[in-house]
Amino acid sequence: MNCQLFEDLLIDLAREGAVEESVRLQALAHADSCSRCSARLANEQSLSAVIKLARAEGGEAPVRIETALISAYRRRGENTAPEAATRTVPRIVPSRYWGIAAALLVALLGVATFRLLRALRPEQTKVEVSTQGASSQKISRPAAMEATPGRTVPASEPAPLTARSEPVVKKAAPRLPAAKTAPADTEVATEFFPLTSSSELSTMESGQLVRVLLPRNAMASYGLPVNQERIDQPVTAQVLIGQDGVARAIRFLSQQSPNYVQTGTRSKR
Amino acid sequence: MWQMGFDDATDIQLFQLASAGDEAAFLAFYRRWQGSIYRFSLRLSNSIPIAEDVTQEVFLALMGGASGFDPSLGLFSSYMYGIARNHILRRMTRERIFERIVDDAEDERQGRQNTRGPSSDPLGDLTRKEMIDSLHRALATLPLRYREVVVLCELQELSYADAARVIGCPEGTIRSRLHRARMLLLEKLREMTKEDARAPRIEPARCLL
Numbered sequence: 001m002n003c004q005l006f007e008d009l010l011i012d013l014a015r016e017g018a019v020e021e022s023v024r025l026q027a028l029a030h031a032d033s034c035s036r037c038s039a040r041l042a043n044e045q046s047l048s049a050v051i052k053l054a055r056a057e058g059g060e061a062p063v064r065i066e067t068a069l070i071s072a073y074r075r076r077g078e079n080t081a082p083e084a085a086t087r088t089v090p091r092i093v094p095s096r097y098w099g100i101a102a103a104l105l106v107a108l109l110g111v112a113t114f115r116l117l118r119a120l121r122p123e124q125t126k127v128e129v130s131t132q133g134a135s136s137q138k139i140s141r142p143a144a145m146e147a148t149p150g151r152t153v154p155a156s157e158p159a160p161l162t163a164r165s166e167p168v169v170k171k172a173a174p175r176l177p178a179a180k181t182a183p184a185d186t187e188v189a190t191e192f193f194p195l196t197s198s199s200e201l202s203t204m205e206s207g208q209l210v211r212v213l214l215p216r217n218a219m220a221s222y223g224l225p226v227n228q229e230r231i232d233q234p235v236t237a238q239v240l241i242g243q244d245g246v247a248r249a250i251r252f253l254s255q256q257s258p259n260y261v262q263t264g265t266r267s268k269r
Numbered sequence: 270m271w272q273m274g275f276d277d278a279t280d281i282q283l284f285q286l287a288s289a290g291d292e293a294a295f296l297a298f299y300r301r302w303q304g305s306i307y308r309f310s311l312r313l314s315n316s317i318p319i320a321e322d323v324t325q326e327v328f329l330a331l332m333g334g335a336s337g338f339d340p341s342l343g344l345f346s347s348y349m350y351g352i353a354r355n356h357i358l359r360r361m362t363r364e365r366i367f368e369r370i371v372d373d374a375e376d377e378r379q380g381r382q383n384t385r386g387p388s389s390d391p392l393g394d395l396t397r398k399e400m401i402d403s404l405h406r407a408l409a410t411l412p413l414r415y416r417e418v419v420v421l422c423e424l425q426e427l428s429y430a431d432a433a434r435v436i437g438c439p440e441g442t443i444r445s446r447l448h449r450a451r452m453l454l455l456e457k458l459r460e461m462t463k464e465d466a467r468a469p470r471i472e473p474a475r476c477l478l
Contacts, residue, residue, distance in 0.1 A: 011444075011447060011448055014451075015423075043455055044455075047451060047455055050400050050401070050404050051419075051423045051424065053400060053401055053404075054401045054404050054405065055426070058304065059307060059308045059311065060303060060307060061303045061304070061307040061320075061324045061325075062321060065303070065325050066296075066299060066300075066303070068325060069325060069329070069332075070292070070295075070296065072329060072332065073287075073292060073295050077292070
C-alpha cells in the first residue's frame, strides 16, 4: 500500500464504510508506518465523529406544517373520494400558473377588443387646447385620413397656444353647422390629422400649437388635394405638440379661399 | 395507537395507502420522513423558512401522485430527496442566498427546536453543541455542490449510489466531491479553531492580598 492508495481509501476508512477487511488492515498498517497518512486518518476520523454528533442532533419540522398538510390531505380526499385510489389529484402549483395565464389572456383580449372598437368608432375625440385668453379652440381627430374640410379660425389667433393645467381631453361635442363661406380676414383650416396613435392623443393633457411652413406636397400625405399651380409655394400648417415634446397632430391653414374642397367646415364657437 | 400498525410498512406501502385515501397512513408516512426532509432542506439551504416551505412542498407534491418514481432506479427516499432538492434549488435561485450563513436569530430558533430535555452532563452538552455548531457553520460556507454531497452522504446517510440518483450525476463524482468536501470542511474547522484561539480570553485574576 502506498500513500496514493491510502488516500483513495481514506474516507471509507474514516466513515467506517464498506472496505474489505484485508484492505483495511493493509491501510492501517500503512498509516502506522507513514506519519502523514496517520495524521490524515486521525483528522478524518475526528471529522466523522463530529458529523456523527450532528447526525444524531435531530430537528423536526414545526407542528403547523403537519396540521396544514393534514388539512390539505382532507380537502383532497373530499374532492377525490370516490376515485381516490386511481385518480391523480391535479398539482397545486401548475393550476395556479394556468389561472394566471388565463387571466393574462383575458386581459390581453380585453385590451385588443377595446383598441379595435376605438379604432372603428366613428366618433371623434376632441382635444381642447385653451388660448391664453378666454377663447379656446377644438382640435378634432378625423376618423380616417381623408380630405376632411377645414374650419375657420380668426387670423389673429395667437400661436403658439399655451396649455391649460386642467385635463383637456373631452368627449366629442355636437358639430356646429358648417360655415357657408369664409370671411376675408379669416384663415381656413383643415381638421387635425393625428401623427401618433389615438390613445396617445386622448391621454394628452396639454399641448402647444406651433405654426410651420411645409412644402405643399406634404398635404398629399394626408389625402388632401394639392393645387399643382401653387406647388412651389409652401403651405402653412399648425402642429399640435404635447407636453412631452412629441408632435401629436397637424392641420393645414390657408389665408385665402382654400384650394381644397370646403365642406363641413365650422366656425369657431 | 393507530400508528403502531404502520411501523413495519415500507415507504411504498404507506405511500400507496395514503394515496388511496388512508389519512392515518399519510400521517405515519409524514411523521416517518418529515424530520429527514426538513433537516436535509435546512442544511442545504441554511434557511429555516425555506426548510419549512420545502418540507411542505414535498408532501404536497407527493399528495398529487408520485408519477416520477421508478422503483428500479432507487429508493423512495431518494425520490423524495430529489423533489426536495429541486424545490430548494429553485428557492435559492429565486432568493439568491446560495452562500447565506445562518444568522444568530435563526441559530437561536434552531437551538430551541433542537432542545431536548434536561441533561445530566451540561458541560459535555455545551462542548458537543459547540462542535456541532462549528460543523454547521463550516458546512454553510461550502459551495453548494460540496455541501449537498456532505448533507446527503454524511448527515442523511445515503449511499453513494442513492446520492448520485438524487443529484443526477455519476457515483464517482459523488465520491470525489465528498473527498474534496471533507478536506474543505477540515480546513474551515481548523480556521475556526484558530480564530477562536485568537479571541481575547478572560483570565482569572490572581488575588494579591
